[in-house]
Amino acid sequence: MHWTTLTGLLALGAPATALIRFQCSQLVVERLDPLVTPGEVPSPHVHQIVGGNSFNATMDPSKDMPGESTCTTCQFSEDFSNYWTAVLYFKARNGTYKRVPQHSNAGFEGATGGGMTVYYMQDPLYDTKQASKVTAFKPGFRMFVGDVNARTKQEAARFRQLTYTCMDNAGSRENETVAFPARVCPYGIMTSVRFPTCWDGVNLDSPNHMAHMSYPESGTFESGGPCPASHPVRTSQVMYEVIWDTRQFNDPADWPADGSQPFVWSFGDPSGYANHGDYVFGWKDNALQNILDTKCYATSCGGKQQSIADMNKCAGLKKTVDEDIGERLQQLPGGHMPEPERR
Ligand SMILES: *[C@@H]1O[C@H](CO)[C@@H](O)[C@H](O)[C@H]1NC(C)=O
Numbered sequence: 001m002h003w004t005t006l007t008g009l010l011a012l013g014a015p016a017t018a019l020i021r022f023q024c025s026q027l028v029v030e031r032l033d034p035l036v037t038p039g040e041v042p043s044p045h046v047h048q049i050v051g052g053n054s055f056n057a058t059m060d061p062s063k064d065m066p067g068e069s070t071c072t073t074c075q076f077s078e079d080f081s082n083y084w085t086a087v088l089y090f091k092a093r094n095g096t097y098k099r100v101p102q103h104s105n106a107g108f109e110g111a112t113g114g115g116m117t118v119y120y121m122q123d124p125l126y127d128t129k130q131a132s133k134v135t136a137f138k139p140g141f142r143m144f145v146g147d148v149n150a151r152t153k154q155e156a157a158r159f160r161q162l163t164y165t166c167m168d169n170a171g172s173r174e175n176e177t178v179a180f181p182a183r184v185c186p187y188g189i190m191t192s193v194r195f196p197t198c199w200d201g202v203n204l205d206s207p208n209h210m211a212h213m214s215y216p217e218s219g220t221f222e223s224g225g226p227c228p229a230s231h232p233v234r235t236s237q238v239m240y241e242v243i244w245d246t247r248q249f250n251d252p253a254d255w256p257a258d259g260s261q262p263f264v265w266s267f268g269d270p271s272g273y274a275n276h277g278d279y280v281f282g283w284k285d286n287a288l289q290n291i292l293d294t295k296c297y298a299t300s301c302g303g304k305q306q307s308i309a310d311m312n313k314c315a316g317l318k319k320t321v322d323e324d325i326g327e328r329l330q331q332l333p334g335g336h337m338p339e340p341e342r343r
């Protein structure tokens with residue numbers, strides 16, 4: 001099934017399936033990373049963050065920080081989780097950097113800062129049955145996927161499904177790549193971040209924030225591959241879609257003369273191989289499991305929901321780090337230098 005059909009289903013309303021798909025407005029963009037570098041102000045590189053407003057530099061897991069939120073920028077108003085990724089910059093020919101803004105997926109227009117679309121899937125995205133039983137995450141659960149140091153295709157191959165889609169229009173979903181798109185993408189560049197789906201059932205986190213999770217032992221989540229004995233608990237597949245609005249940067253005259261592409265992650269990766277994402281679970285009580293156990297689709301999944309206007313009221317968290325992160329910078333915040341792709 002293709003995207004056009006999914007869009008059709010969304011337009012029709014509520015088929016009897018359970019796939020959770022919703023938008024979150026941007027909470028804040030700054031150099032904080034309570035998962036990888038808790039307490040470090042500023043953190044090494046810039047992130048864009050959505051979700052509950054208790055997000056801060058430390059987020060001590062023993063304190064169930066998301067539970068302290070008084071609002072969320074996500075459409076499900078009982079989802080105080082935090083979801084974040086790095087930020088994309090455009091490097092101009094004269095060497096200056098400008099932050100690339102985001103826009104929302106079609107149908108979610110008006111979300112502050114574009115934000116991101118979040119999915120919790122029981123079965124592959126285009127399987128409308130979504131019938132498999134999955135276990136929701138527990139309070140204190142966190143995870144990370146990707147490798148900020150990956151600069152080669154081989155290094156990126158350790159992870160499945162961290163991709164880019166060069167968008168010709170709002171509905172483009174074809175030809176995902178693991179490197180940044182090499183051509184001009186008229187509508188923008190979508191990054192898709194899909195997390196592993198097998199949990200060890202014990203640890204809420206691990207030193208590298210990944211070892212407590214695993215990919216299926218054979219096949220993939222999409223092919224219904226079984227979880228390994230070491231990580232026997234099948235969870236939903238969490239996926240982020242972030243659309244980088246590259247439209248103001250699409251004049252080929254502004255692109256590097258050597259034919260390379262001009263975008264670079266906030267930590268200095270111009271290859272795209274270091275695509276990564278961070279997740280801190282924060283759904284209230286059993287709200288997530290209840291929805292996963294209900295036959296529902298997208299935002300027709302019951303639970304408590306709020307309008308985009310109300311999501312936006314929670315956006316604009318007061319920043320902890322006072323620095324310019326956007327306009328024509330002489331260097332990336334944190335001083336990262338783009339390194340050439342290694343082959
Ligand atoms: C984060 O919030 C928690 C709970 O409110 C608080 O104890 C902690 O000091 C805060 N950390 C920072 C760096 O503001």
Ligand SMILES: *[C@@H]1O[C@H](CO)[C@@H](O)[C@H](O)[C@H]1NC(C)=O
Nearest residue numbers: 092093094095096097254328
């Ligand atoms: C660098 O190039 C950008 C894009 O062409 C331009 O907007 C900016 O003013 C230039 N900055 C400097 C310092 O030349």
Ligand SMILES: *[C@@H]1O[C@H](CO)[C@@H](O)[C@H](O)[C@H]1NC(C)=O
Nearest residue numbers: 166167168172173174175176
């Ligand atoms: C996707 O890739 C195929 C095969 O290379 C190509 O024919 C097609 O035009 C591509 N589609 C888009 C939207 O780029």
